[in-house]
Amino acid sequence: MKFFSNMSIENETLQLNNHSITDLASTYGTPLYVIDGDYIKDQCKKLKHSFKHKTLETEILYASKAFSSKAIYSLVEEMDLALDVVSGGELHTAKASNFPMERIYFHGNNKSIKEIDMALNAGVHRIVVDNLMELEYINSLNQHVNILIRINPGIEAHTHEYIQTANDDSKFGISFESYDLNKAIQCCVDSKYINLKGFHCHIGSQIHEASSFEKAAAVMLDQIKLLEHKYQLNVTELNLGGGFGVYYSKDQPITDFGFLTDLLNQCYGYISKHNLKIKKMMIEPGRLLVANAGSTIYEIGFTKTTLSGKNYLFVDGGMTDNIRPALYQAEYEACVGNKMTQPSQTLYTVAGKCCESGDVLIKDILLPTVKKGDFLVVASTGAYNYSMASHYNRIPKPAVVMIENQTARTVIKRETYDDLIRFDC
Secondary structure (H helix, E strand, C coil), rough: CCCCCCCCEEECEEEECCHHHHHHHHHHHHCCCEEHHHHHHHHHHCCCHCCCCCCEEEEEEEEEEHHCHHHHHHHHHHHHHHEEEEEECCCCCHHHCCCCCEEEEECCCCCCCHHHHHHHCCCEEEEEECCHHHHHHHHCCCHEEEEEEEEEECCCCCCCCHHHHHCCCCCCCCCCHHCCCCCCHHHHHCCEEEEEEEEEEECCCCCCCHHHHHHHHHHHHHHHHHHHHCCCCCCCCEECCCCCCCCCCCCCCCCEEEEEEHHHHHHHHHHHHHHCCEEEECCCCCCCHHHHHEEEEEEEEEEEECCCCCCCEEECCCCCCCHHHHHHCCCCEEEEEEEEECCCEEEEEEEECCCCCCCEEEEEECCCCCCCCCCCEEECCCCCCCCCCCCHCCCCCEEEEEEEECCEEECCCCCCCCHHHCCCC
């Protein structure tokens, strides 16, 4: 398992930001999500250092779908980042954490009328309009609104088909060549209330190739140049979205933030050459900030060896707290956190407790021989694990503990069985 800067070994036991995983498990129970807040802050600092330009204004939005909670919103505000929300629930959480509304961008391909009204009443900074019908509704309100339009640049990133978001048949955004885009821009031009500040794109998730982002930027700038000329637009903002890949397992590189500096320079060169009006560039990292900051601690239960010789190791969680292996065939690395110096000599398949054959977290991983009561630690679970957690089989969601400045604290409580029936009638 790859060690990140927040991991160490002491007396055969894995330490997460100087906290023993056995102590964390004993104090807070298992399964347990552990988030290293100091690691996230360090990532924010590195990102801000790389994504800045001497002429262009820059802004980093935390894509909160990766992990949404009052604690993470407070941390993001402390680091002076903006916020990307995609639902009324995320917006409500941001309001509850006192996040400044003037730093919130509201996304979504099917915002409800209630959610749009909620966002406008809250005074969010930008509505990122995803389709023509949404724009027409906003325009009908006769209320001054600053918007970005989400564009489909037609870039096919090399990633799982479920997390590609920018091909022409995507559920997201408006394609450049579509009639809807012409009609949408004409609506903005004719409206007394809609202020089109710029455009947004997002080409997918878990993308490691810098060339994909460079290509998306080139397509967006080319088209903005044409649209400015055709409609006499004053486009001052371009949001290139997120989707930056992170390390989960072997053969996946650690992201070098330096490519963002190169990307900004590429964009500025084009903007200057063609006298575009763009003054502000934005990105929306989510996973990049929180994925490697998170680990999940499980208690190992029973084990078994099948007739064919397959060794199963069962943990007290599974697809309810990490659906990504079943959904995306995502791969993770893990260790036996209380046997860190013992040789890895047994090939296991790590399976959860759900009544599904597909509830497998890791296939074929070499680990020390385990016994009931040992602790399995799965790394890089800070993004999309709690966000996508479910109550399948009526399993309560785990607690989330955040470690900052050497102090661990519960930021999301462990659910109880009574929580599961709270809304039953």
